[in-house]
Amino acid sequence: xxxxxxxxxxxxxxxxxxxxxxxxIGSCFTEHMxxxxxxxxFNTLSNPNGIxxxxxSVTKSMDAYVNSEHKKATDLFYLNELWNSWDHHTxxxxxxxxxxxxxxxxxxxxxxxxxxxxxxxxxxxxSAFQYHLIENxxxxxxxxxxxxQWFEKVLLSIATIQQSLTESLEKVKTINPSxxxxxxxxxxxxxxxxVIENNRSKARLIEVVHNLTNDYNHMHxxxxxxxxxxxxxxxxxxxxxxxxxxxxxxxxxxxxxxxSCIEPSAFELMNSIEQLFRASRHKSRFPATIAHQNFIEQxxxxxxxLMERHPYLKMEQLIAEFEQNK
Numbered sequence: 001x002x003x004x005x006x007x008x009x010x011x012x013x014x015x016x017x018x019x020x021x022x023x024x025i026g027s028c029f030t031e032h033m034x035x036x037x038x039x040x041x042f043n044t045l046s047n048p049n050g051i052x053x054x055x056x057s058v059t060k061s062m063d064a065y066v067n068s069e070h071k072k073a074t075d076l077f078y079l080n081e082l083w084n085s086w087d088h089h090t091x092x093x094x095x096x097x098x099x100x101x102x103x104x105x106x107x108x109x110x111x112x113x114x115x116x117x118x119x120x121x122x123x124x125x126x127s128a129f130q131y132h133l134i135e136n137x138x139x140x141x142x143x144x145x146x147x148x149q150w151f152e153k154v155l156l157s158i159a160t161i162q163q164s165l166t167e168s169l170e171k172v173k174t175i176n177p178s179x180x181x182x183x184x185x186x187x188x189x190x191x192x193x194x195v196i197e198n199n200r201s202k203a204r205l206i207e208v209v210h211n212l213t214n215d216y217n218h219m220h221x222x223x224x225x226x227x228x229x230x231x232x233x234x235x236x237x238x239x240x241x242x243x244x245x246x247x248x249x250x251x252x253x254x255x256x257x258x259x260s261c262i263e264p265s266a267f268e269l270m271n272s273i274e275q276l277f278r279a280s281r282h283k284s285r286f287p288a289t290i291a292h293q294n295f296i297e298q299x300x301x302x303x304x305x306l307m308e309r310h311p312y313l314k315m316e317q318l319i320a321e322f323e324q325n326k
Contacts, residue, residue, distance in 0.1 A: 007231050009223050009260040014180060017263045018042060018270075019312040020119035023111075025061065027053050027126030029186040029224065029245075036254040041273035041306075043314050045118070048111035049104075049141065050089020053126035053190075055161045055205070057141035059168035060087065065111040066171045071104045073097065079144055086133070086140040093144065116175050124224075125209070126186040128156045128201040129193055155201065162208045169212075169219075181219045182261065183209040187228035187253075189243045222261060224253050269310065276303055280321045287325065296322050 016022060022037060024030045024046040034046040049061045063069070064087075076083045082093040083100040092107070094100035115121070131140050131151045143151060172179060185205050190198045202225065213219045228237065228245050235242060237249035245253070258267075279299045284292040300322045307313050 004233075005231050007223075007226070009227070009256050010221075011260045012182075012220055015263040016042070016120055016261055016266075018266050018310060021045070021114065021117065022120045022122060023115055023118040024122045024124070025052065025058055026122075026124030026184075027051060027186040027188065029126070029184070029188060029250075030122070030124045032245075032250045033122070033124070033184075033254065033257065036250075036257075039274055039277040040258075040270040041313055041315065043312065045111065045114045047089070048107040049087060050091050052089075052141050053186075054128065054130045054141070054156070055125055055208075056130050056139050056156065056164055057087070058123060058125065059164045060139070061141070062115070062168045062172060064108055065115045066168075066175055068109065068112040070108060071101055073101055076100060079146055082144075084142075084144045086138060086142070086144075089142050090144055115172060118176065118179065120180050120182065121172065122182045122184065124184045124186050125205045126188060127190050127193070127198075128161060128204040129190070129197075130154050130156050155197070156204065158204050158207050158211075161204060162211055165208065165212060169216075173218075179218065181216075182222050183213065183219065184222045185209065185225035187225045187245055187249075191243055222257060224257070227253050227256055269306075272302075272306060273313075273315070276306075276315075276318060280318055280325070282325075284325075293326060296326050 018041055020043070022042055022044045024034050024037075024044060026047070028051050030047055031051065034044055037044050048065065052058050052061060071085060071087075076085055076097060078084075082090075082095060083097040084090065084093045085100070085104060088104055092100060092104050094103070131143060131153055132138060133140060133150060134152050135150070140151070169181060185202060189195075190201065193201060206225070209221055213221045228249055232249055232252060237246060237252075238244065239246045258270075262270075276299060279295075286292060300319055303315055303319050303322070307315055
């Protein structure tokens with residue numbers, strides 16, 4: 001007897017290799033997939049504006065990367081003792097206006113260079129609800145804990161979402177003609193919107209994504225949403241808030257993503273790199289012992305050897321982490 005639906009994600013005809021560069025943008029589920037890709041040795045750039053939930057914020061950010069469009073000092077606002085941007089996550093906010101502005105623009109510059117040459121763009125859409133400032137109708141990506149009465153909430157239409165994504169992705173294609181795009185829908189339930197409203201929101205995103213993947217050969221869909229909602233389908237796969245998928249759930253999604261979207265010839269190298277990342281998280285009770293020092297030195301040697309055999313691997317940060325554990 002089977003206790004889950006038999007479902008397998010469609011395999012891509014072209015798959016991700018270690019020599020590829022992968023750009024990820026979207027909701028908090030993007031962060032989970034980025035971690036898995038990084039720990040498997042892939043070259044990634046993730047969420048240059050921070051976490052983005054709605055499609056208009058995603059497309060506005062991508063347009064800024066394509067055009068290398070910098071923020072100006074007048075674009076920032078002061079709230080809760082910090083300088084913020086309505087287009088950026090709070091991780092870019094700072095008590096110093098100049099520091100906040102410089103970090104935002106440095107991230108935009110990095111994204112501009114990366115999106116021109118990356119092989120894959122993975123977009124995770126979280127919600128079809130868009131918040132606007134009532135004062136000037138400005139569409140915001142993050143409310144920065146501003147008073148709720150500052151905002152108007154709108155459920156975007158399918159036509160609006162599709163037009164925005166189509167126009168933005170066509171701009172990306174003009175500067176990177178060979179790029180492949182993978183869409184996912186975040187399985188995180190936006191319960192604050194309401195259970196019924198969340199389902200309406202997800203349905204609109206799903207409809208748009210499938211319209212796009214039907215129309216464009218370089219656009220693909222990975223069913224992270226269906227894997228959580230329809231296959232795992234159990235609260236034991238959710239965190240204590242009953243909204244966010246837990247480790248077991250994201251691990252299952254990663255395993256499916258690996259099998260459907262990553263080149264099988266990369267699996268052996270992925271396993272070797274994942275073992276090194278696990279070793280980097282090992283905390284010895286007696287770090288001064290010769291045994292521990294020898295263990296760390298051996299991990300550094302193995303990491304450097306992998307980088308010599310595969311020059312496209314970017315694992316300098318991993319070596320730095322091992323050095324700190326000496």
